[in-house]
Amino acid sequence: MASLVTGNPRPVRLADIAKAAGVSHGTASNVFSRPEIVREEVRERVKAMAEAMGYAGPDPKGRLLRAGKVNAIGVATTEPLSYFFDDPFARVMMAGISEACDATGAGIALVSAGNDEKLAWNIQSALVDGFVLFCIDGGPRLVELTRERKLPFVALELGFEDDTVSAIGVDNVAGARLAARHLCELGHRRFAVLSLQFADDRTGLVSAEQVEAAVYTGTRDRLAGYFDELCRFGVDTAKVPVYETENEEASTRAGLETIFAGAEPPTAILAMSDRIAMVAIEWLTERGMQVPGDVSIVGFDGVPDGALCDPPLTTVAQPITEIGRRAARMILDFDGAVRRETLDVELVVRASSGPPPSGS
Amino acid sequence: MASLVTGNPRPVRLADIAKAAGVSHGTASNVFSRPEIVREEVRERVKAMAEAMGYAGPDPKGRLLRAGKVNAIGVATTEPLSYFFDDPFARVMMAGISEACDATGAGIALVSAGNDEKLAWNIQSALVDGFVLFCIDGGPRLVELTRERKLPFVALELGFEDDTVSAIGVDNVAGARLAARHLCELGHRRFAVLSLQFADDRTGLVSAEQVEAAVYTGTRDRLAGYFDELCRFGVDTAKVPVYETENEEASTRAGLETIFAGAEPPTAILAMSDRIAMVAIEWLTERGMQVPGDVSIVGFDGVPDGALCDPPLTTVAQPITEIGRRAARMILDFDGAVRRETLDVELVVRASSGPPPSGS
DNA sequence: GCAAAAATTTGAATCGATCCAACGAAAGTG
DNA sequence: CACTTTCGTTGGATCGATTCAAATTTTTGC
Structure with a gap:
């Protein structure tokens, strides 16, 4: 054969x-x-000849050069490629991007790499008309690399301030407020925050100065939203422990150990991601604590898994699919302008939040 | 700005x-x-000039034409693009493909389309060095379209016989045997099969002639494996209902209604996919039946969700990631030969299978 | 039957790079 | 000092198509 x-x-x-x-x-x-x-x-004669000679049809490589447009967008991240298929947040985002691409017939090229050098090369040589950047990690580098390519791009989850790049994000302050208000209204007064990173390569309890010096403004804004609202309900935020995690299991568990080691453990946890929140539920359940009986938890993001865990997670839901759709469209309909869009979030109350235990 | x-x-x-x-x-x-x-x-002079003039670096479009190789593989399916991020089977497969691509620095281009015409165009014009085909649905058409492109390609879940195409699959007969033997050894003697399709656009109970006339050999092989093994344990396979589903909720539920309408309902269900098996668990639970107390279920595929459902699913696990890895490598290291690989499956016993109820 | 209009076909230019044979200049050699 | 090497640079050829103004053929109208 x-x-x-x-x-x-x-x-x-x-x-x-x-x-x-x-x-x-x-x-x-x-x-x-x-x-x-x-x-x-x-x-007919030409077609017959083509058939006879085994011609595969016009080679897109040739057409491409002439046409100039690839008709595909690149989606880039510093995580390995499998991130796109594993991470729940990324998956929903990709669904939105897919939708916009399907609608216009555009293709999707996944761009990523094991190391920085390869990433640079892959971004330099990706055959795309523009990029959507997942800045979950290494955002600044990713932006820098992409900028050199001089193609349109839009950053998602940018995390830091930079007015020269197009970006789509959510109103972190308002979202955080929603979460805090919900718990306050349920009667909670003793809180702890499990946060995302304020700067690279750090975990642990965070001081006020460290918050001031935050590199990642998304994290800072969410904390500001939490504290703002807690203040309005008379909670002394100086006493609220803020533990910085790397948004994965190990550091989150370490954070929980720390938070619950104290004399007056919190009755409510504000988690800056659903990932963190779900690890927290697991940790508490393992230790025999009831959620929300003993401790309430509110997440952030609104990934689908949140609805499936036990108990289903109360969370501040981002319009993830919509963000993806808009990002893709921004590239597809690029008009040369730098755009920033801020979408609204929504509090989704499920079963991980309830009134504090009556004793407290 | x-x-x-x-x-x-x-x-x-x-x-x-x-x-x-x-x-x-x-x-x-x-x-x-x-x-x-x-x-x-x-x-230095040239670089400085490039910088000054705002040169973005050599355009990959130009390089591509000269180099001939794109350094990317296309993954194609007739499903919409979001399929790659939604479907559990596809996701694990993509993880394997990603791994192989990450290792060699190759990119991934997702190819799909809403309608047949667009699909044809997208396959014709995808900038890739070869294709991995997900033949879940519309396999023959997908293969036909891709063949015209005259690039290397490998079919996954091919389903039908065609010696001229490279393909990677599993030993369906052996896998089905494993499932049937497991249930027989637990003591079951009354079975039902919830099958995948034998031909397009059909659902419902399947007759022996229809099995004979199967278009999809994967389905036929799995059934052959089941029946083969059941025979060895003295089960009269003529009495085993085989209900053809479309591997989704509605037709599976219809199948269950049919199967359990009879006087002697089965104590064990052989499901040809985990998707079907999980719907079956849900259906039985809704009707107050215990799994595996009243009815045992064994799935096929080994998707990760199977481990998470309640009860965790006993299933015949395909080495999905490995299939993906090999498929990608087959394209990346293409040597001009048509290859067919058949991998082994493995029975993963979890909690959806147990002895039949004592009364039966 | 002939001019004008319409329909086809032609072939050179272009897209943006890389490759490579040939060449010039500088350095090394006996 | 002539003669090889070595090193860097040059510019034409090439990758595989599309485009478009001009040339050519066919049709139409009278």
Whole structure:
């Protein structure tokens, strides 16, 4: 069977067919790209010749150079490629991007890499018309690398301030407020915050100065929203422990150990991501504490898993799919302008939040 | 800020820089692609000029045409793009493909489309070195379309016989045997099969003739495996109902209604996919039946969700990630040969299977 | 039967790079 | 000092198509 595929006889080109059929390149090209303008007799002859010679149709590589547009957008991240298929947040986002691309017939190229050098190369050489950047991690570097390419791009989850880049995000302050208000209204007064990072390579309890010096403004804004609202309900935020996690299991568990080691453990936890919140539920359950009987938890993000865990997670839901859709469209309909969009979030009350235990 | 991005002043080309720097385009090219062979003084001058003129680096579109290789593989399916991020089977498969691509620095382009015409166009014009085909649905058409492109491709979940295409699959007969034997050894003697499709556009109870006439050999093989093993344990397979589903909720539920309507309902269900099996668990639980107390269920595929459902699903696990890895590698290291690989499956016993109720 | 209009076809130019044979200059050699 | 090497640079050829103004053929109108 291997013989079906001949060794490497340089593939047939459009020009070969043109010559064989006795027409010019121009006509041969038209046969494939605008068949209606070539006389039927000629069209059939050329097509037959193409068939006979095993022509695979116009090579997109050639067309591309002439056309200029690839008709595909690149989605880039510093995480490994599998991130796009594993991470719940990324998956929902990709669904939104997919939707916009499906609608216009555009393709999606996934761009990522093991190390920085390869990432740079992959971004430099990706065949795309623009990029959507997942800045979950290493955002600044990713932006810098992409900027060099001088193609349109839009940053998601940017995390830091930079007015020169297009970005789509949510109103973190308002979202955090929603979460805090919900818990306050349920009667909670003793809180702890499990936060995302304020700066790179740090975990642990966070001081006020560290918050001041935050690199990641998204984290800072969420905390500001929490504290703002807690203040309005008379909670002394100076006493609220804020533990910085890396948004994964180990550091979150360490944070919980720390938070619950004190004499007056919190009755409510404000988690800056659903991932953190779900680890917290697991940790508390393992230790025999009831959620929300003993401790209430409110997450942030609104990933689908949140609805499936036990108890289902109360959370501040981002319009993730919509963010993806808009990001893709921003690239597809690029008009040369830098745009920033801030979408609203929504509190989704499920079963991980309730009144504090009566004793407290 | 919008002024940062100038209107549309045709982008700077390598040739522009070469002229501006007073070198040949050959040398300018070398400055970027083989900097070590150009004299430092010249190199710096050209680089400085490039910087000054806002050159974005060699355009991959141009390089591509010359190089011939895109360094990316296309993953195609007839499902919408979001399928890659939603479907559990596809996700694990993509993780395997991602792994192989990450390792060699290759990119992934997702190819799909709403309708057949667009799909054909997208396959024709995808900038890739080869394709991995998800033949879950519309396999024959997908293969036909891809074949025209005359690039290497490998079919996954091919479902039908075609010796001229490379494919990777599992030993369906052996896998089905494993499932049937497991249930027989637990003592079950009354079975029902919830199957995948034998041919397009059909659901419902399947007759022996329809099995004979199966288009999809994967389905046929699994059934053969089940029946083979059941026979060895003295079960009269003529009495085992086989209900053909579309591998989704509605038809599976219809199948369950049919199967459990009879006088002697089965104590064990052989499901040809985990999707079907999980719907079955849900259906039985809703009706107050215990799994596995009243009815045991064994799935097929080994998707991660199976471990998470309640009760965790006993299933015949395919090495999904490995299939993905191999598929990607087959394209990346294409040598012109048609290859077929059949991998082994493994029975994963979890909690959805147990002895039949004592009364039966 | 002939001019004008319409329909096709042609072939050179272009897209943006890389490759490579040939060449010039500088350095090394006997 | 002539003669090889070595090193860097040059510029034409090439990758595989599309485009478009001009040339050519066919149709139409009278």
